[in-house]
Amino acid sequence: RAKSMVAKMDELGFGNCTNTGACEVECPKNISISNIARLNREFLKAKFKD
Known part of the structure; x- marks a missing residue:
């Protein structure tokens, strides 16, 4: 599920969220x-399973 969510976010030009907290604010x-x-x-985890 996470891989498909990230792929869709990339497709839409959304995301690149990290753990720094900037994404949460914006x-x-x-x-x-x-x-x-x-x-x-x-x-x-999903990426390493492949």
């Missing part, structure tokens, strides 16, 4: 840094 949907961090962790 996010129009108020996505918390904890959810951004979880997406990044799940994406990395």
